[in-house]
Amino acid sequence: MKEINELNLPDGLRYTRDHEWVKIMGDAAIVGISDYAQDQLGDIVYVEMPEVGDEFKQGEEFGTLESVKAVSETYLPLTGEIIEINEALADAPELVNKDPYENWIVRIRPADLSELDSLLTVDEYLDLLNG
């Protein structure tokens, strides 16, 4: 497993305490899991997705990630509607291990951008990991 200083944690994203990230792109946003989360899970073998059109509140479970011997729920960082899922992950879940930022999980239309304020900056997220 990686040491904390070996983790790739890009600036400009917002992170959750459950190790998801969100990136605002116009009136949409993409959501994925952090390098820390993919490293902890190990080889990801399956990504369970919601359906396009599903709506979730901030912090609600929208899917799961599975490794061989563990299951981890994924929680939506912002209230919103799912407008796209990353189809590539169905056949190649290992992409999340390869680059967890390039390979987002869902694209959403956020309902309330002010919720961003409750999410962590990269420095705050690092503090969390350093515990």
Place this chain on the structure above:
Amino acid sequence: MRYLPHTDDEIQAMLQVVGVEGLEDLFAPVPGGCRRKEAMDLPAPMTEWELKDHVRGLAAMMKVKPDFKVLIGAGSYDHHIPAIIPALTSRSEFLTSYTPYQPEMAQGTLQGIFEYQTLTARLLGMDVANASIYDGASALAEALLMGIRISKKKKKVAISSAVHPHYRQVARTYFRPTDFELVELPVTADGRTDLAALEGLEDLAAVAVQSPNFFGIIEDLGAAAAAAHQREAIFITCFTEPLAYGLLKNPGSCGADIVCGEGQSFGIPRCFGGPGLGMFACRQQYVRSMPGRLVGQTTDLDGRRGYVLTLSTREQHIRREKATSNICSNQGLCAMTAGIYMAALGGTGLRELARLNYDKAEYFKAELVRAGAGICFAGPTFNEFVVEFDRSFRPVARRLLRKKVVAGLELGGHYPRLKDKYLFCVTETVSREIIDTVIEEVRR
């Protein structure tokens, strides 16, 4: 005692290492309040030969001896078990191993189960089969719960009343503490499930029928599948006699989404109803909702083919209360047995054997009709059927028992309106001579 290898000296040496005086001191952590006040009240130990005598006494209490013919099926069938089956399944490498958690030391079990899964899927016309679950009844209960899981928000299932009564009881037991609803579909005059009764049933997660059903009737699976799918319900086919699919169209080709049932017919002795074999198969798209263990093919570090337990994240040891089922084990040795049986019969043999079962039952039916009995349901049957007689059958049954034949299961206890009607079964183990003996007594 021959299973306990420790000598007194060894015990003393080991106690010394542990640092206690006597064996009872090992139990210091067990508080006085938890202790037994007296020894367990059990019979004195027996030697092997004493036990054998004792068991001979128990066997003598069985009125039905091994040379009797039991013309009852109803979920437990008398098929010939080839000698290779006990020879192979008593190999202690299979018998005394456990769930293959360490695949490098269990490739025998794993390849054997992979082959069982494959042959089962082919038999039933499905994409995937699991490593088995307890029995036909729990397989059906699990299939119904799986149907609800797939349908997400729907909470009602419909099940044919021509499904084995015990299976329906088990399903009700599984459903009792939940808020899911189970409705039963009536049977038409020809012995098939009345699909018209689905009219007006809203929000069905699943529809389940058995074929051949409890009355031996071959259901119209295509029509049942269409009726279920029209309501966007999962279609479940259950069975108690898998041999039928050596001859009949398999459930997958008729549109089944989940197929489950009892595999005892495939080389497993009746043994008072257990252990049996819960066979369970489904379409590929539902595999992640499936209960039970699954064996998958992979490669080792050197690139050689090998087998492992896989998709374990569905299961209780990882997902705990969110698992697809609480099941932990499978009926390992029984699945291996069924695999060996299917391998031994082969495609050609299975076809011939199924045909023979069918022909015997047809002969029996025709002869009964000639002797004045009535066949209660007009639908086609496989190796079981329901008969009624114009006078009491009890004296006939008593006479037949003296001739070492147990004739038919009286149905009143299971279906009050079928009181004094009898469910008969014949397999390849019942000769024409036996059938003719029954006919002779019916005529008397």
Place this chain on the structure above:
Amino acid sequence: MKNVSATVGLILNEPLLWEKGQKGRRGMDVPAADVPPAGIDAGLIGEGPDFPDLSEVDVIRHYTRLSQWNFGVDTGMYPLGSCTMKYNPKINDTVAATPEIAASHPMLPDALCQGTLKIMYELQDYLAAVTGLDAVSLQPAAGAHGELTGMLIFAAYHKSRGFRRTKILIPDTAHGTNPASAALCGLQPVPVPSGPDGMLDPEAVARLMDEQTAGIMVTNPNTLGLFEENIIRIAGIVHDAGGLVYGDGANMNAVMGVADLKRCGVDIVHLNLHKTFSTPHGGGGPGAGPVCVVEALRKFLPVPRVVRDKRGYRLDGNCPDSVGRIHAFHGNFGILVRAYSYIRCMGAENLHRASQLAVLNANYIKEKLKGELHLPYDRPCMHECVFSDLWQHAYKVSTLDMAKRLMDFGYHPPTIYFPLVVGGAIMIEPTETESKADIDRFIEAFCEIVREAKEEPEILHGAPHLCKVKRLDETAAARHPCLTGC
């Protein structure tokens, strides 16, 4: 590499069934028809399954070769924690194969099957005697099936008193089957953290137990191999709040003839006949998971039940409060017969002795290995002991590596990575049927592996070296599942 008992034998490759054979061969002769062929509606007929056709010799060689790739209790020590892999006496199989028993149909009238009913009736009595509880159902087909039966009884009991309780307490050391069984009955598991000594803390239970909680599921001895010393107080707390106590009897092999579960405050317990009562594990089953209850819960047991009256034994299905039927017939009867045979061979004294020796063996291993492996809870254990790989982290060696290496020494690995409360857990349950000499060899092997971990870790990373296959790619198996052959 001394002390390695595995060697290179003649292990033969064998293809999949459908990669061999020839259409038209047969491995089982079908009798010639003695009745005329009957007509059948062509619309009913299918193509028949696509099975390979093999000869009897093909089949025998195939499965004999497969069996040689397997390791069982009869091959060697199998110290799989929580699974009680004790020796499976052969006489039990002989008894179960008695023709009158093996060929008995499950729906015969009672009068025709007094022998099988008597076996069930007596076995019920024996299991009641072993646990100290009052009434028994033999129907559950496995431990998890027994748990489900127990949770159904919990639900029925509370319903009969006019309450619906929605939660259940489950210690964090419990098997995954516990929460899964409870969830099937609509009970939301509430985890109870175990205390620093590895045991349940009565205060923690008291804080969580309330009027919405149906009761608690306790494995005792627990999965750390420790006897829950506060079980009586815990049961009192649960009972005072109107709850019931479920005992997971997976570890009964530790306390036969010692503990009285009723005095411990247990209301329901399931037993694993394939663990404690020596029936073979069969590569994953069939097992049997009978359920024993206190008198007050007798009326909720599954139906039908075997009862005895003037006319003999009979099945009684008339029990209006019962949770219902849980198995198609009478449970895994062939397994029940084996357990019956075992108990009749052992008697009370030898069963007690078995528990004593199982606990002695485990404590002996604990003492001998605790200088080599980290022992998270250093206190007297029952039938199993739990170590961790903490001391091997420095050499980048894990529990998995050590477990795989044990295979090269001729041992089945212990249970690993369970219980979850111990990181890198190594859970060793030797059982009473291993002799001191065999256990000493196992200990020596483990010490050698610990030395290798320090000095030659690469040997462990590549282990096993002497099995038919090397480590298998479980990730690939799960990413692209291949569940049927073609």
